[in-house]
Amino acid sequence: xxxxxxxxxLGRRLVKCERNLKYCLSPxxxxxxxxxxxxxxFASSSEFNGVPISVVGADSSWSSPICRDSPVxxxxxxxxxxxxxxxxxxxxxxxxxxxHVVQKGDAVVDAxxxxxxxxxxxxxxxxxxxxxxxxxxxxxxKIAIESTSSLLDQFASPDEKxxxxxxxxxxxxxxxxxxxxxxxxxxxxxxxxxxxGDKKIITRSETTLLAxxxxxxxxxxxxxxxxxxxxxxxxxxxEFEKIEEFASRLPVExxxxxxxxxxNRPLAPMLIFLFKR
Numbered sequence: 001x002x003x004x005x006x007x008x009x010l011g012r013r014l015v016k017c018e019r020n021l022k023y024c025l026s027p028x029x030x031x032x033x034x035x036x037x038x039x040x041x042f043a044s045s046s047e048f049n050g051v052p053i054s055v056v057g058a059d060s061s062w063s064s065p066i067c068r069d070s071p072v073x074x075x076x077x078x079x080x081x082x083x084x085x086x087x088x089x090x091x092x093x094x095x096x097x098x099x100h101v102v103q104k105g106d107a108v109v110d111a112x113x114x115x116x117x118x119x120x121x122x123x124x125x126x127x128x129x130x131x132x133x134x135x136x137x138x139x140x141x142k143i144a145i146e147s148t149s150s151l152l153d154q155f156a157s158p159d160e161k162x163x164x165x166x167x168x169x170x171x172x173x174x175x176x177x178x179x180x181x182x183x184x185x186x187x188x189x190x191x192x193x194x195x196x197g198d199k200k201i202i203t204r205s206e207t208t209l210l211a212x213x214x215x216x217x218x219x220x221x222x223x224x225x226x227x228x229x230x231x232x233x234x235x236x237x238x239e240f241e242k243i244e245e246f247a248s249r250l251p252v253e254x255x256x257x258x259x260x261x262x263x264n265r266p267l268a269p270m271l272i273f274l275f276k277r
Contacts (some may be wrong), residue, residue, distance in 0.1 A: 001149060001153075001161035004177075076096060076100075079093065080093070090270075091118070091190065093260075094118075094226050101185060102185050102186050103125075103185070104133060105126060105130055107178070107184050107185060108125070108133075108186045109136045109187040110135065110136070110137040111138060111211055113137045113166065114194055115144065115147045115148065115195060118190055120152060120156065122135050122188065123156055124156075131159065134182070136165055136167070137166045138173075138177065139194075140169065141168075141194055142168050143194070144194050144197070152164060170211075171189070171207065171208070172210035173214075174187070174211060174214050174218070175217065175218060184218045184220060185222070186225075189203075191227065191228065192233060193233060202233060205238050205239040208239055209243075209246060216274075221276055222277075224276070225273070225274040225275075225276075226272075227243060227274070228271055228272075229243060229269065229272060231270070240270065243272060244272075247272060255276055255277065256273075256274075256277065257275070259271070
Protein backbone atom coordinates (compact mmCIF):
# COMPACT_ATOMS: atom_id res chain seq x y z
CA UNK A 1 0.00 0.00 0.00
CA UNK A 2 1.38 3.37 -1.01
CA UNK A 3 0.36 6.76 0.38
CA UNK A 4 1.00 9.93 -1.60
CA UNK A 5 0.45 13.64 -1.33
CA UNK A 6 -0.60 15.44 -4.49
CA UNK A 7 2.80 17.14 -4.74
CA UNK A 8 4.49 13.75 -5.24
CA UNK A 9 2.50 12.82 -8.34
CA LEU A 10 4.57 14.28 -11.14
CA GLY A 11 7.74 12.53 -10.04
CA ARG A 12 6.13 9.09 -10.13
CA ARG A 13 3.86 9.45 -13.20
CA LEU A 14 6.34 8.25 -15.84
CA VAL A 15 7.49 5.36 -13.67
CA LYS A 16 3.88 4.29 -13.11
CA CYS A 17 3.10 4.43 -16.83
CA GLU A 18 6.14 2.27 -17.61
CA ARG A 19 5.07 -0.28 -15.00
CA ASN A 20 1.56 -0.55 -16.44
CA LEU A 21 2.92 -1.28 -19.92
CA LYS A 22 4.12 -4.62 -18.55
CA TYR A 23 0.59 -5.77 -17.92
CA CYS A 24 -2.52 -6.21 -19.96
CA LEU A 25 -5.61 -5.29 -18.02
CA SER A 26 -8.71 -7.44 -18.36
CA PRO A 27 -10.36 -6.63 -21.68
CA UNK A 28 -13.50 -4.59 -21.82
CA UNK A 29 -16.72 -6.54 -21.78
CA UNK A 30 -17.27 -8.15 -25.14
CA UNK A 31 -20.78 -6.79 -25.33
CA UNK A 32 -21.42 -3.08 -25.56
CA UNK A 33 -24.33 -3.63 -23.23
CA UNK A 34 -24.00 -4.61 -19.60
CA UNK A 35 -26.57 -5.68 -17.11
CA UNK A 36 -29.19 -3.07 -16.41
CA UNK A 37 -31.81 -5.72 -15.90
CA UNK A 38 -30.44 -6.27 -12.41
CA UNK A 39 -30.42 -2.53 -11.71
CA UNK A 40 -33.92 -2.14 -13.06
CA UNK A 41 -34.99 -4.78 -10.57
CA PHE A 42 -33.74 -2.54 -7.76
CA ALA A 43 -36.95 -0.54 -8.13
CA SER A 44 -38.51 -2.85 -5.57
CA SER A 45 -35.99 -1.92 -2.90
CA SER A 46 -35.49 0.59 -0.11
CA GLU A 47 -33.46 0.73 3.06
CA PHE A 48 -36.51 1.54 5.12
CA ASN A 49 -39.27 -0.92 6.04
CA GLY A 50 -42.13 -0.88 3.61
CA VAL A 51 -41.03 2.28 1.82
CA PRO A 52 -41.69 2.56 -1.94
CA ILE A 53 -38.85 3.50 -4.24
CA SER A 54 -38.57 4.93 -7.75
CA VAL A 55 -35.98 4.28 -10.43
CA VAL A 56 -35.32 6.90 -13.09
CA GLY A 57 -33.85 5.89 -16.42
CA ALA A 58 -33.59 2.13 -15.91
CA ASP A 59 -34.77 -0.18 -18.66
CA SER A 60 -34.51 -3.85 -19.54
CA SER A 61 -32.02 -3.47 -22.40
CA TRP A 62 -28.96 -4.65 -20.45
CA SER A 63 -27.65 -8.16 -20.65
CA SER A 64 -24.17 -9.23 -19.63
CA PRO A 65 -22.16 -12.44 -19.70
CA ILE A 66 -20.59 -11.33 -16.43
CA CYS A 67 -23.73 -11.95 -14.40
CA ARG A 68 -23.64 -15.68 -15.04
CA ASP A 69 -20.23 -15.91 -13.41
CA SER A 70 -20.71 -13.26 -10.75
CA PRO A 71 -20.00 -14.37 -7.17
CA VAL A 72 -23.39 -12.93 -6.20
CA UNK A 73 -25.33 -14.33 -9.15
CA UNK A 74 -28.58 -15.74 -7.86
CA UNK A 75 -28.38 -13.83 -4.57
CA UNK A 76 -29.14 -10.30 -5.76
CA UNK A 77 -32.83 -10.86 -5.10
CA UNK A 78 -32.02 -11.73 -1.49
CA UNK A 79 -29.89 -8.61 -1.15
CA UNK A 80 -32.67 -6.41 -2.44
CA UNK A 81 -35.24 -8.02 -0.15
CA UNK A 82 -32.95 -7.34 2.80
CA UNK A 83 -32.58 -3.77 1.56
CA UNK A 84 -36.35 -3.47 1.39
CA UNK A 85 -36.76 -4.57 4.99
CA UNK A 86 -33.99 -2.36 6.32
CA UNK A 87 -31.30 -5.03 6.80
CA UNK A 88 -28.97 -3.72 4.08
CA UNK A 89 -27.60 -0.20 3.65
CA UNK A 90 -27.50 1.68 0.37
CA UNK A 91 -23.72 1.30 0.31
CA UNK A 92 -24.05 -2.48 0.65
CA UNK A 93 -26.36 -2.55 -2.35
CA UNK A 94 -23.77 -0.56 -4.28
CA UNK A 95 -21.13 -3.14 -3.37
CA UNK A 96 -23.28 -5.93 -4.80
CA UNK A 97 -23.78 -3.99 -8.02
CA UNK A 98 -20.01 -3.58 -8.31
CA UNK A 99 -19.60 -7.36 -8.25
CA HIS A 100 -21.59 -7.53 -11.47
CA VAL A 101 -19.16 -5.18 -13.19
CA VAL A 102 -15.67 -5.47 -11.69
CA GLN A 103 -13.42 -8.40 -12.53
CA LYS A 104 -10.18 -9.67 -11.04
CA GLY A 105 -7.24 -7.65 -12.33
CA ASP A 106 -9.29 -4.53 -13.08
CA ALA A 107 -8.31 -0.97 -12.24
CA VAL A 108 -10.81 0.93 -10.10
CA VAL A 109 -11.02 4.32 -8.40
CA ASP A 110 -12.40 5.20 -4.98
CA ALA A 111 -12.97 8.92 -5.45
CA UNK A 112 -13.91 9.54 -1.80
CA UNK A 113 -12.15 7.10 0.53
CA UNK A 114 -13.81 8.25 3.76
CA UNK A 115 -13.10 5.62 6.38
CA UNK A 116 -12.01 3.07 3.80
CA UNK A 117 -14.88 0.60 3.57
CA UNK A 118 -15.47 1.19 -0.14
CA UNK A 119 -11.71 1.02 -0.78
CA UNK A 120 -11.51 -2.34 0.96
CA UNK A 121 -14.53 -3.70 -0.93
CA UNK A 122 -13.01 -2.63 -4.25
CA UNK A 123 -9.67 -4.18 -3.34
CA UNK A 124 -11.29 -7.55 -2.62
CA UNK A 125 -12.95 -7.42 -6.04
CA UNK A 126 -9.82 -6.76 -8.09
CA UNK A 127 -7.13 -8.65 -6.13
CA UNK A 128 -5.87 -12.01 -7.29
CA UNK A 129 -2.57 -13.87 -7.54
CA UNK A 130 -1.56 -12.10 -10.75
CA UNK A 131 -1.13 -8.81 -8.86
CA UNK A 132 -2.56 -6.98 -11.87
CA UNK A 133 -5.46 -5.26 -10.14
CA UNK A 134 -5.16 -1.67 -9.02
CA UNK A 135 -7.11 0.52 -6.60
CA UNK A 136 -6.58 4.27 -6.73
CA UNK A 137 -8.04 5.96 -3.65
CA UNK A 138 -8.27 9.63 -2.78
CA UNK A 139 -9.73 12.00 -0.23
CA UNK A 140 -9.15 15.67 0.52
CA UNK A 141 -8.79 14.92 4.23
CA LYS A 142 -5.59 13.39 5.52
CA ILE A 143 -7.48 11.80 8.41
CA ALA A 144 -9.65 9.91 5.90
CA ILE A 145 -6.60 8.49 4.13
CA GLU A 146 -5.13 7.51 7.50
CA SER A 147 -8.38 5.74 8.45
CA THR A 148 -8.45 3.94 5.11
CA SER A 149 -4.83 2.86 5.53
CA SER A 150 -5.57 1.56 9.02
CA LEU A 151 -8.56 -0.44 7.81
CA LEU A 152 -6.52 -2.02 5.03
CA ASP A 153 -3.79 -2.91 7.54
CA GLN A 154 -6.42 -4.88 9.47
CA PHE A 155 -8.30 -6.63 6.70
CA ALA A 156 -6.05 -6.82 3.63
CA SER A 157 -3.04 -9.05 3.10
CA PRO A 158 0.40 -7.55 2.37
CA ASP A 159 0.09 -8.64 -1.27
CA GLU A 160 -3.35 -7.03 -1.54
CA LYS A 161 -2.14 -3.78 -0.02
CA UNK A 162 0.50 -3.55 -2.74
CA UNK A 163 -2.35 -3.01 -5.20
CA UNK A 164 -3.58 0.14 -3.43
CA UNK A 165 -2.38 3.70 -3.89
CA UNK A 166 -3.83 6.39 -1.63
CA UNK A 167 -3.66 10.13 -2.22
CA UNK A 168 -4.57 13.19 -0.18
CA UNK A 169 -6.22 15.13 -2.97
CA UNK A 170 -9.53 16.18 -4.49
CA UNK A 171 -11.50 13.69 -6.56
CA UNK A 172 -11.60 16.29 -9.33
CA UNK A 173 -7.89 15.53 -9.91
CA UNK A 174 -8.25 11.78 -10.42
CA UNK A 175 -6.83 11.97 -13.94
CA UNK A 176 -3.53 13.06 -12.41
CA UNK A 177 -3.10 9.71 -10.66
CA UNK A 178 -4.48 7.26 -13.22
CA UNK A 179 -1.97 6.66 -16.05
CA UNK A 180 -3.27 7.30 -19.55
CA UNK A 181 -2.87 3.65 -20.58
CA UNK A 182 -5.01 2.28 -17.73
CA UNK A 183 -8.63 1.32 -18.46
CA UNK A 184 -10.73 1.99 -15.37
CA UNK A 185 -13.65 -0.36 -14.79
CA UNK A 186 -15.37 1.46 -11.92
CA UNK A 187 -15.30 4.85 -10.22
CA UNK A 188 -17.05 5.01 -6.84
CA UNK A 189 -18.29 8.13 -5.09
CA UNK A 190 -19.65 8.25 -1.53
CA UNK A 191 -20.39 11.92 -1.12
CA UNK A 192 -21.12 14.26 1.78
CA UNK A 193 -18.97 14.48 4.89
CA UNK A 194 -16.61 12.06 6.61
CA UNK A 195 -18.56 9.91 9.11
CA UNK A 196 -17.21 10.75 12.53
CA GLY A 197 -15.33 13.75 11.12
CA ASP A 198 -15.92 17.46 10.73
CA LYS A 199 -19.38 17.85 9.20
CA LYS A 200 -18.43 21.26 7.86
CA ILE A 201 -16.03 19.62 5.42
CA ILE A 202 -18.22 18.27 2.63
CA THR A 203 -18.00 17.43 -1.04
CA ARG A 204 -19.06 20.36 -3.20
CA SER A 205 -21.10 20.31 -6.40
CA GLU A 206 -18.43 22.25 -8.31
CA THR A 207 -15.62 19.76 -7.69
CA THR A 208 -17.95 16.76 -7.85
CA LEU A 209 -19.02 17.74 -11.37
CA LEU A 210 -15.38 18.10 -12.39
CA ALA A 211 -14.76 14.64 -10.89
CA UNK A 212 -17.68 13.15 -12.83
CA UNK A 213 -16.33 14.61 -16.07
CA UNK A 214 -12.95 13.08 -15.29
CA UNK A 215 -14.53 9.73 -14.41
CA UNK A 216 -16.44 9.78 -17.69
CA UNK A 217 -13.19 10.24 -19.60
CA UNK A 218 -11.17 7.51 -17.89
CA UNK A 219 -13.94 4.90 -17.71
CA UNK A 220 -13.69 1.99 -20.12
CA UNK A 221 -16.78 0.79 -22.07
CA UNK A 222 -18.59 -1.69 -19.85
CA UNK A 223 -17.60 0.35 -16.79
CA UNK A 224 -19.67 1.96 -14.06
CA UNK A 225 -19.76 5.24 -12.14
CA UNK A 226 -21.38 4.50 -8.79
CA UNK A 227 -22.62 7.37 -6.62
CA UNK A 228 -24.11 7.45 -3.14
CA UNK A 229 -25.36 10.97 -2.52
CA UNK A 230 -26.91 12.58 0.54
CA UNK A 231 -29.32 15.52 0.74
CA UNK A 232 -29.71 15.86 4.51
CA UNK A 233 -26.82 18.28 5.05
CA UNK A 234 -26.29 21.85 3.79
CA UNK A 235 -25.19 21.74 0.17
CA UNK A 236 -26.24 18.13 -0.28
CA UNK A 237 -29.45 18.85 -2.15
CA UNK A 238 -27.68 21.17 -4.58
CA GLU A 239 -24.98 18.55 -5.18
CA PHE A 240 -27.58 15.87 -5.89
CA GLU A 241 -29.43 18.13 -8.34
CA LYS A 242 -26.22 18.90 -10.21
CA ILE A 243 -25.42 15.17 -10.43
CA GLU A 244 -28.92 14.44 -11.70
CA GLU A 245 -28.58 17.15 -14.32
CA PHE A 246 -25.19 15.76 -15.37
CA ALA A 247 -26.57 12.23 -15.71
CA SER A 248 -29.64 13.39 -17.61
CA ARG A 249 -27.44 14.95 -20.29
CA LEU A 250 -25.45 11.79 -21.01
CA PRO A 251 -26.35 10.35 -24.45
CA VAL A 252 -28.66 7.36 -24.22
CA GLU A 253 -26.86 5.51 -27.00
CA UNK A 254 -23.72 5.24 -24.88
CA UNK A 255 -24.93 5.50 -21.27
CA UNK A 256 -27.58 3.93 -19.05
CA UNK A 257 -28.32 6.02 -15.97
CA UNK A 258 -30.61 5.21 -13.07
CA UNK A 259 -31.50 6.48 -9.61
CA UNK A 260 -32.88 4.72 -6.55
CA UNK A 261 -34.89 7.08 -4.39
CA UNK A 262 -37.02 6.62 -1.29
CA UNK A 263 -40.17 8.56 -2.06
CA ASN A 264 -41.47 9.27 1.44
CA ARG A 265 -38.08 9.82 3.10
CA PRO A 266 -36.76 12.90 1.31
CA LEU A 267 -33.51 13.00 3.31
CA ALA A 268 -32.57 9.36 2.69
CA PRO A 269 -29.38 8.65 0.70
CA MET A 270 -29.81 8.02 -3.01
CA LEU A 271 -28.00 5.55 -5.23
CA ILE A 272 -27.10 6.68 -8.74
CA PHE A 273 -25.53 4.37 -11.32
CA LEU A 274 -24.07 5.58 -14.62
CA PHE A 275 -23.20 2.65 -16.87
CA LYS A 276 -21.03 3.22 -19.94
CA ARG A 277 -22.12 0.98 -22.79
